[in-house]
Amino acid sequence: MSGEKLPSQRQLRVGELVRHALSAFLSRDEILDPDLDGAFITVPEVRMTPDLKLAKVYVMPLGGQKVDVVVDALNRNQKFIRGQVAPKLDLKYAPQFRFYADETFDEAGRIDQLLRSDHVAQDLDHEDQDDDIQDH
Template structure:
């Protein structure tokens, strides 16, 4: 599953880089594909995307979902799988999670706890 997901990720990223999808919104943004999660039967690919800067993320995902059949037709021959997976696009929330965790780690309360641990080790 991981290997196929990574292959799908590379193919979708290459397709988006070539601007083969005719859509006014998609032609104006750069989209990254951080992760693709395949179902165990390899028939469904959940594709997580994020436009550069994070602006209009929901609109970009809607546009990609609208063009999912086109994307499937362009990518499937390169995958050489028994079944052509269906693609569902989602906004990648991991960047938000990283930011939230970083903010917690930098908070005064955590820094105070870390400082008190350092003092106790001497």
């Protein structure tokens, strides 16, 4: 870790509350923006700042299509989204939303690709041989 503090239980709890509320709202397709027409958007994660005033919302359109277009459209409409979602949160302050592309899918793909690489497979085969030698 690069000195970054782990989120508190409260940040995690509020982040999950915001994630559920945003997921429900986005599934209703109420935002009048041509860039969001027909877009099915998942919200895998919401990270709250320690003061709970900013929600970093990570999103991914189904199929990973037009990610940048969708993220830009959500950020353009964040005031409307906040106005619709905040009353359902029952928080002292309504957090502002900042939308980002969720890159964990890409990261998982890169890790999977690395694990399947010849170099890693060679190391794993070598470890198996070492285990066989120790078993005798």
